[in-house]
Amino acid sequence: MAAEAGAPTPADIYRARARIAGRVARTPLLSSPRLARACGADSVSLKLEMLQPSGAFKLRGATHALLALAPETRARGVVTASTGNHGRALAWAARAEGVACTVCLSALVPANKVAAVRELGAEVVLAGDDQDAAVAEALRLAETRGLGYIPPFDHPDVIAGQGTLGLELLEDAPDLDTLLVPLSGGGLLAGVALAVKAVKPDVHVVGISPQRGAAMIESLRAGRPVEVAEETTLADSLGGGIGLDNRYSFALVRALADTVVQVSEAEIAAAMRELHRHERLVTEGAAAVGAALLARGEVPGGGRRAVVLVTGNNVDMDRFTRLICERD
Structure with a gap:
């Protein structure tokens, strides 16, 4: 399946950076000698996207897509479906631009993420038992x-x-x-890999999903978008399907991901604990999957200088506190 006409290009990414300048944070890299030792790499750096004002990388795409809309469309308001972080990001961007925002969320979205969207002034619509139902309601x-x-x-x-x-x-x-790169619908991996491989085509891009409900990985195995039952997981931001009518992200992930891997719930939990204990980071499960993979003891593709995208911190703090106090 080739990417459709209108698929994003590296030039589009440079234009996007100019459009969102001043509206999103340039996030830092944090060196992790601990993870480098664990996987035998020369260096491991953590890209701290959890420091975006909305708490996750999603602010980049949501802000750009909002600003790219025709003014008359923005004036009528925007709507989306989300597993939490995209909805929060769009609500943040919409409030900053004075745009009305509606976010459709399924019953699987954690209560703290539902509350965070409401607190940003968006209308929240609870729709169905999974992300597909939320998407259907948003389109309606x-x-x-x-x-x-x-x-x-x-x-x-x-x-x-x-x-x-x-x-x-x-x-x-x-x-x-x-x-x-944490992997779910593929928008993050597609965009980041497109930018990086345009300059450094030999960079080995690894997409990482939980074992539960890995819709993109199952679709890659099938050679086409397929439905996968959404399941409860610590990495709730990586839940949901990719859409049977997927037009862009599936083809880009298939072209740009060199390796895709799944990690267990126990590995995700252990990585969240270790990132807090050693790097003093509060991360949601989806943000910890890269660290979980490196904790297995090697870098996929044999790399020596790895960067892990730590994508968000929108985690229920009561649950997080209980998790980090548990023993491995």
């Missing part, structure tokens, strides 16, 4: 209310916005040879 509202629909991942402007993260990596970690 877009049609009936005339709202601009901004998907969580499968859209050129969203992918280009996420790709701005890759441009920062090229500047701040020019010697990287391995990039570890």
Whole structure:
């Protein structure tokens, strides 16, 4: 399956960076000698996207897609479906621009993420038992209310916005040879890999999903988008399907991901604990999957200089506190 006409290009990512300048944070890299020792690499750096104002990388794509809309569309308001972080990001960006925002969330979205979206002034619509149901409701509202629909991942402007993260990596970690990316709908991996491989085509890109409900990985195995039952997981931000009518992210992930891997719930929990104990980071499960993979003791592809995307910190703090107090 080739990417459709209109798929994002590296040039689109550079344009996206100019468009969102001043509206998102340039996040730092944190060296982790502990993880480097664990996997035998020369260096491991953590890209701290959890320091975005909305608490996750999603602010990049949501802001860019919102600003790319025609002014008359923005004036009517926007709607999306989300597993939590995209909805929060769009609500943040919409509030900053004075745009009305509606976010459709399924019953699987944690209560803290639902509350965070509401606190940003967005209208929350609870729709169905999984992400597919939330998407269906968002599309219905877009049609009936005339709202601009901004998907969580499968859209050129969203992918280009996420790709701005890759441009920062090229500047701040020019010697990287391995990039570890949480993988769900694929918008993040597609954008970041598109930016990085345009300059450094030999960088080994690793997509990492939980063992539960890994829709993109199952679709890659099948050679086409397939439905996968959404399951409860610590990495709740990586839940949901990729859409049977996926137009962009599936083809880009298939072309750009060199390795895809799944990690267990126990590995995710252990990585969250270790990132807190040693790097003093509060991470949600989805943000810890890269560290979970390196804890197995090697870098996929044999790389020596790895960068791990630590994508968000929107975790229920009561649950997080209980988790980090548990013994491995």
